[in-house]
Amino acid sequence: MSQTAVIPQTANEAWILPSRGVVGMACLIVAESAIFTIFVVAYLYYLGRDQRGPTPRQVLDLPLFTSICLLSSSLTVHLAVAALHRGRRHACSLWLAATVLLGSIFLGGTAHEWYTLIYRDGLTIQTNLFGTTFYSLVGLHATHVLVGLAMLSLALVFSLNGSMSAKHTGRLEVLSLYWHFVDAVWVVVFTVVYVLGR
Amino acid sequence: MHDDATHGQGNSVLLPRPTAWPMALALGLSLIFAGMVTNVAVAALGLAMTLAACVGWFRQVLPHEAHVPVAVIAEEVEIASARTLIQRPQRSASAAPRKVLPVETFLIGNGIRGGIAGGLAMTVPAGIFSVLKYHSFWYAINLLAAGGFVDWASASNAFLCQFHLQGLLAALVIHGLTSLLVGLLYGAMLPMFPRYPIVTAGFMAPLLMTGIMFSALNILSPILNQRIDWPWFILSQIAFGLVCGYVVNLHAKVRTPQFQALSFAERAGLHSNLVELDGSQADPSQTGVQRGTQPGTKNGDKEDGAL
Amino acid sequence: MAHSFWPGLAVQISTGFSHGSTSIFAPAGTPAHSIFSLSMLVLSIVAAIFLVVAGLLLYAVVRYRHRADAANASVEPPQIYGSTQIELSWTVIPVLIVVLLFLATARIILTTQNAPKPANALDVTVIGHQFWWEYDYPKLGIVTANELHIPVSDPKHPTPTYLTMSSADTDHSFWVPRLAGKMDLIPNQINTMWIDPQAPGLYLGQCAQYCGVQHAKMLIRVYADNPPEFAAWVAHQQQPAVDDPGVAEGRAVFLHNACMSCHTIAGTAATGRFGPDLTHVASRDTIASGSVTNNPANLRAFIDNPATFKPGVLMPAMHLSQHDLDAVVAYLSTLK
Amino acid sequence: MAVQTTTTAGTTQAAPRRLLLEVLHDWVTTVDHKKIGLMYIGYALFFLVVAGCQALLMRIQLAVPNNHFVSPQTFDSLFTMHGTTMVFFVGMPILFGFGNYLVPLMIGARDMAFPRLNAFSFWISAFGGMLLYFSYFGASGLYGAGSAPDVGWFAYAPLTAQIFSPGHSTDYWTLAILLSGIGNIGTALNIVATTICMRCPGMKLNRMPLLVWLYLVTSCLAFVTISPLTAAQIMLMLDRYVGSHFFDTQAGGSAVLWMHFFWIFGHPEVYILVLPAFAFANEIIPVFSRKAIFGYPAMVAASVGIGFISLSVWAHHMFTVGLGPGPNTFFTLATMVIAVPTGIKIFNWLATIWGGKIHFTVAMMFATGFLFQFLIAGLTGIMLSVAPFDWQLGNSYFVVAHFHYVLVGAILFMIFSAFYYWFPKMSGRMLSERLGKWHFWIFLIGFHLTFDFMHVPGLLGMPRRIYTYEADRGWMIWNMIVSSGAVFQAVATLLFVYNMVWSYFKGPIAGPDPWDAWTLEWSTASPPPAYNFAEVPTVESRRPLWDIKHPEDPDSRYE
Incomplete structure (x- = not known):
């Protein structure tokens, strides 16, 4: 009855499990979604409860252009991954650069918006509940964009200096998943803050 | 992903290389936080540590994950149990899965x-x-x-x-x-x-x-x-x-005397006292208990007898 | 110790549950009564489940323990993987119990929290402070602290008291177990509850939500008075403060120190709101939110250094001279 | 990393003595899931003793009315630190420690999916705990308040606002929990990825040991519930540092919003802690009953069900905050529904024992204690789910007794059980059964003295978190009994620590499979080599070692 620790390999069936990168990123996205949910709930909860202004209706403008930029960057990052998968490294660099550019435009837009809010409208995080929830929710999203941009830029650098090849597709794909998530969150934030909230 | 690439040269296994960078990153972040309740200098130290650790960690995984081969020590691990099972007197092809208890069940x-x-x-x-x-x-x-x-x-x-x-x-x-x-x-x-x-x-x-x-x-x-x-x-x-x-x-088929002779625990499917129904009557779809001695025997500690 | 312990325990068990000053098993008001009857139902269900399951468990543990000397000691027992019907049974039975419990609970929740308010109900506004209670009777023009006087409610002609509750600082919770369940007092939020003591007497309770350092001594005293006594109490409380010329010195000390910026004494310049209203302080049985008997010695010690009774209290030590202290205590003692 | 020495059949091979520094370097740089798991466990045990001492101090203070043993401020920080430590720096780490150690071994993997993240998660949790305890020594904040947090472990707003809690004490609490939260999310993510992506060939989802299933559910719960806590802590930090108004009631903020956010985390957290205890029970009870677990699919379904339902019950902690009858009714129902899957679990364990041959090793004794106590804890839980009953009992000592019945009577008992069961695997040596029996009985007596009698003052109207009480309330005798039980528990815990230390050096050699068990971790040496399995195993049933031990009647035939 004695046997070794090794349980004999009898099955020859293919044993394929999901990629741990994708699963890990999916988990991270779920966790991050929960964080955003809480901030969105706080925003909605305090919506219209302020005793004093400024109110969203008075000061917020629709950031249509920057939103379009951010959302289209989802497409470009997808194209980058597809290009890398097919081994077309130059195309990949190009699409990555476009993604970084579009993301930066979005961030620039947010920075400009905040600047006007603070200096023109006098709305800071301390002003009222709207200020509190607005800056924290949009700021949380902007932080995520910033982190994503940093990683995308890094990928771009690697892509440019040629150390990225088709076998790294998996990793770039994981990164692109994160970027898609950031975009999807913006759709929610946009709806809540700029459409419903006004 | 389960890659067989974890097999190193010869009789060794490739494992991730030990590294202190994760610990350094954790320490760096903690120091940044600690800076918020103590002094900005602590936070600055933490920030520097965080950045260094990020780079260090990055190098552990890119462009290739760092591995270290660990030699496999040949050893024999014996897996055996001194315990035995009750021998089955006869093993018919219709030996039904023991997991389906009790003998008959309603839909x-x-x-x-x-x-x-x-x-x-x-x-x-x-x-x-x-x-x-x-x-x-x-x-x-x-x-x-x-x-x-x-x-x-x-x-x-x-x-x-x-x-x-x-x-x-x-x-x-x-x-x-x-x-x-x-x-x-x-x-x-x-x-x-x-x-x-x-x-x-x-x-x-x-x-x-x-x-x-x-x-x-x-x-x-x-x-x-x-x-x-x-x-x-x-x-x-x-x-x-x-x-x-x-x-x-x-829709019940529980009127059989064999079934009625079973103990409550067996009818409930909680426990089997090793009573076996008559092989011919025991339809595989209905039979659960099949290890045992004689048809229709009523509970009791038949385990001993079966030995 | 051993001699007094077990008899003591027995006394506690027999009397503690039913007659204890704060026992939830000695209900004296409608909400507490309905909770009590519901809790008896829950307790009996729970006890029945416990007896059955623990009994089976005990039986299994004893009956199926391994016996090293048994003939079949080294034989594995039969391996059973599960059984649809027994598992179904012990899924459905708990579901039925849950349905039963839920229906009973929902009814009590709704009858208690949606109870229509009778026209003759007394309104009291309760404001929680660190670490005392403010009671306002808006329709009667009374403001008092820490000792709540309400009329006894005759079940035939109920005169319940409706409490409108909020907090001036942190969260508190109003809990008088013999009258009703607790309700939190939360800043920026109005909560309501009602109580209707059916026998005159003193009902005790205390703050049940951690509210800061002195949470432990934020005691509640509810006096249920018979209607004539309650009317007399109301009439007395509606008077301005007694102005006894014999204690004018103490009055001056009070008004020329920081006392007046936190305390109100109706009819004087003192209109502070941070501390309890002292207009009729001498008519109360206790000071320091129910933690100390109201007598001149305690009052004196409290004013001298409140932290001796209530460490962490927000009232600062007044550092009055002995002479001023005596004067102010004499003055406050006249404020019947 | 040095090659781990392993025990070969019967002979020990002594490792050459290494320098202390070298050993330290080994542990600091390790990315091996087993070493990280052990560090988690060691770290949690240390904090268990610390927080246990805090509990003792509180019990001394409460033994008699109007006691002056500690000041109110000290008492407040004692219960805050005790609660925070026990939940975040004992419960979570010890359970994640066992998970780290066992999950890869049980699914036949060589390491976690992300070994470096694993190390990072451990260290950041560990530093979080250190930061929390640094509050005792450090920081002269606004008012020279180098003091420990004193706002209670759920830190209700607005007590945490700058004006009610000046200085940095609350900041320590927030920051420490943020740090440990990052670590916990990391580990949870890692366990999920490991379970999904690293299983050995043949280990289909329906063949995974129940322990792994439960860790999967726990981890999923962890990252959907610790994230809201993290979000709420970020808000609190913004309030305290930047001056925003999330929970600032003076500026229109809501205190109740914090309660919602906290309990959205706080209630599932209880399940995060208790599910691993169930996981241990699912492995230990069958092995010592010598039977397969009863109703595996039902057990999995019940666990997943508990995971989902637990996300919708949080407001039963808020029955008294004035939610109104509608929400109270809904959360009553949701909370009661949880009793159903929980009941299934208890009954299935009962059925597992039924008809078995129960070997009362110390591990099984603790598991049996767990069954009884968890039954009681569940029943008092049903009592508290009845909202009107909760209006009376909420925030009283009854609640304290109830959740200690869960946390100590169920979880800690199962953790002790797990120690007796897996210590041989981790160290290669058996724990002393004789000392273990002493440990069990003394702890059992202490536990029941403390927590059975703790229900009573709650029924008599004693609220929690009071540093002292009035002599005329009739609570003294009960508090006296409760406090005396604490001493027994302390003695038993010391005995346990002694047992571990003694057995580590002097205990009998365990061998790879001392319990005649059935899961994969027992198929490799004790302690396992760094690579876990020389050859990646293949499994064909839920009990791969049963199949090997009984080739004439393997499980794989039936599944």
């Missing part, structure tokens, strides 16, 4: 069917009672529904005799849900008590139920408690029990 669907039928049957005595005593079919329904509506607590008889849509709906939900659940329970539990199905299903269970209701009804629904007519209530319970039990039993 869950029968329970649901029984619950529906019983629920319908129950409305008959309740309806008769309602019409006879209050000259309105709606009385019983509204009385049941009053359990769900707190503001009906002081309703008059006249009010209860009228038709109320919400009363009908609430009564349907309460009655339907309870009937279904009790039907399911009948479906699951009747086979455990195969001997006197009519007494068990038709009288014992309804009386038990009535007892529970009797003690709890004052808190559950005081209005119902004030107006309830217990003999009629028992009658409707028995109607439910008889019909539900009958429908459930229609």
